[in-house]
Amino acid sequence: MLELLLPPPVDPLWDLAEAYGADARPERLNLVLGVYRDDRGGTPVMAAVREAEIRLAERSASKEYRGLSGNAAFNRAMLSLILGSGPSADRAVAVQTVAGSGALRLLADLICRTRPGTTVWISDPAYVNHRPILEAAGLTVRTYACTDGPAMLRDLTRAGRDDVVLLQGCCHNPTGVDPSAEDWEAMADLAARTGWVPFVDLAYHGLGDGLAADLAPTRMLAERVPEMLIAISCSKNFGLYSDRTGCAIVVGTSRQALRHAETALQNAARTLYSMPPEHGAAVVTTILEDETLRTLWQTELDTMRARIEANRITLATHLTALGHEAQARTLARQKGMFSMLPLTPEQMLRLRAECAIYGTTAGRINIAGLPTDRVECVAKGMAQVLDAP
Numbered sequence: 001m002l003e004l005l006l007p008p009p010v011d012p013l014w015d016l017a018e019a020y021g022a023d024a025r026p027e028r029l030n031l032v033l034g035v036y037r038d039d040r041g042g043t044p045v046m047a048a049v050r051e052a053e054i055r056l057a058e059r060s061a062s063k064e065y066r067g068l069s070g071n072a073a074f075n076r077a078m079l080s081l082i083l084g085s086g087p088s089a090d091r092a093v094a095v096q097t098v099a100g101s102g103a104l105r106l107l108a109d110l111i112c113r114t115r116p117g118t119t120v121w122i123s124d125p126a127y128v129n130h131r132p133i134l135e136a137a138g139l140t141v142r143t144y145a146c147t148d149g150p151a152m153l154r155d156l157t158r159a160g161r162d163d164v165v166l167l168q169g170c171c172h173n174p175t176g177v178d179p180s181a182e183d184w185e186a187m188a189d190l191a192a193r194t195g196w197v198p199f200v201d202l203a204y205h206g207l208g209d210g211l212a213a214d215l216a217p218t219r220m221l222a223e224r225v226p227e228m229l230i231a232i233s234c235s236k237n238f239g240l241y242s243d244r245t246g247c248a249i250v251v252g253t254s255r256q257a258l259r260h261a262e263t264a265l266q267n268a269a270r271t272l273y274s275m276p277p278e279h280g281a282a283v284v285t286t287i288l289e290d291e292t293l294r295t296l297w298q299t300e301l302d303t304m305r306a307r308i309e310a311n312r313i314t315l316a317t318h319l320t321a322l323g324h325e326a327q328a329r330t331l332a333r334q335k336g337m338f339s340m341l342p343l344t345p346e347q348m349l350r351l352r353a354e355c356a357i358y359g360t361t362a363g364r365i366n367i368a369g370l371p372t373d374r375v376e377c378v379a380k381g382m383a384q385v386l387d388a389p
């Protein structure tokens with residue numbers, strides 16, 4: 001029994017512990033964590049969120065238990081935000097979850113409960129927590145290439161009728177490279193023809209090309225396939241990181257199937273955490289149900305998106321000026337909070353050691369966490385390690 005108290009083996013997920021501590025030294029530029037930062041380096045509460053919180057505090061609603069599916073108004077608001085008014089919204093069910101991670105885990109459990117031993121395909125590279133969450137739920141994981149359309153489609157032709165394919169709806173983490181509109185269409189055709197179920201992870205909608213454009217592939221897929229799973233995070237686009245707000249959506253073919261799916265999600269929630277936290281869901285619902293707050297939120301989201309895009313363009317411009325046009329072109333094509341620097345792990349380590357710039361060793365930086373006045377220093381650091389003998 002006492003063995004439980006021995007130090008656990010090092011978890012590869014946390015091998016970036018040194019970089020996580022980089023904030024303690026202000027001269028270091030910590031671009032590891034996926035958090036939006038303004039030009040002063042802060043992650044302020046969005047004005048729409050603050051206003052919603054004031055209204056909620058004044059209303060002083062009850063903190064009574066909400067139930068296993070969480071806040072019903074939030075679930076309705078999420079269905080409408082994500083699926084719009086298309087027919088798929090009428091054949092879908094939503095359950096509030098503990099953020100995007102909770103949605104991924106609950107949907108993974110749903111797959112395992114309904115089809116034990118299912119294979120789920122994830123991108124290579126993938127969001128660092130995809131494989132651990134799916135495997136923890138008991139699923140088998142295989143990978144498909146994700147940075148190039150033809151290779152991705154070729155790999156996905158290997159997915160079978162009973163498989164599930166996990167796709168990031170927009171702003172792919174970590175690469176910043178999304179499928180083209182034609183690739184999404186081809187994937188919808190393939191899924192409809194083969195029978196595999198798309199499982200879309202949405203964590204950055206609104207931060208790529210804008211909310212409508214970022215949600216378009218998810219909506220198109222939902223119209224084209226009989227069954228689909230969607231994991232939604234409100235952490236980034238509402239700035240509700242620590243309020244752990246998210247939603248799991250299942251699109252299905254019959255009312256009975258949807259009822260079964262909701263019950264399976266509720267059963268999974270019961271054994272994992274019972275009920276999701278209310279505060280963030282109440283905030284999101286207050287914003288989405290009020291025209292003024294919704295407009296304010298969309299404006300703020302757009303400002304965040306524009307700042308990310310400006311950082312990326314400035315970085316590419318400086319890199320071009322420093323003679324690294326090919327790398328600049330690669331960066332300029334990427335979208336969302338992350339950029340994958342075209343550097344080797346050795347070059348990323350040199351960037352840390354010589355320039356105090358911290359990305360992951362695989363090359364990912366949080367471009368949304370980069371102060372405008374330090375973009376040039378990142379370009380110069382990259383040029384320095386690229387030019388090194």
Ligand SMILES: Cc1ncc(COP(=O)(O)O)c(C=O)c1O
Nearest residue numbers: 034099100101127173203233235
């Ligand atoms: C692709 C992707 N999915 C899901 C999540 C989980 O987000 P949350 O903080 O809402 O659990 C993240 C977080 O970084 C992510 O990048």
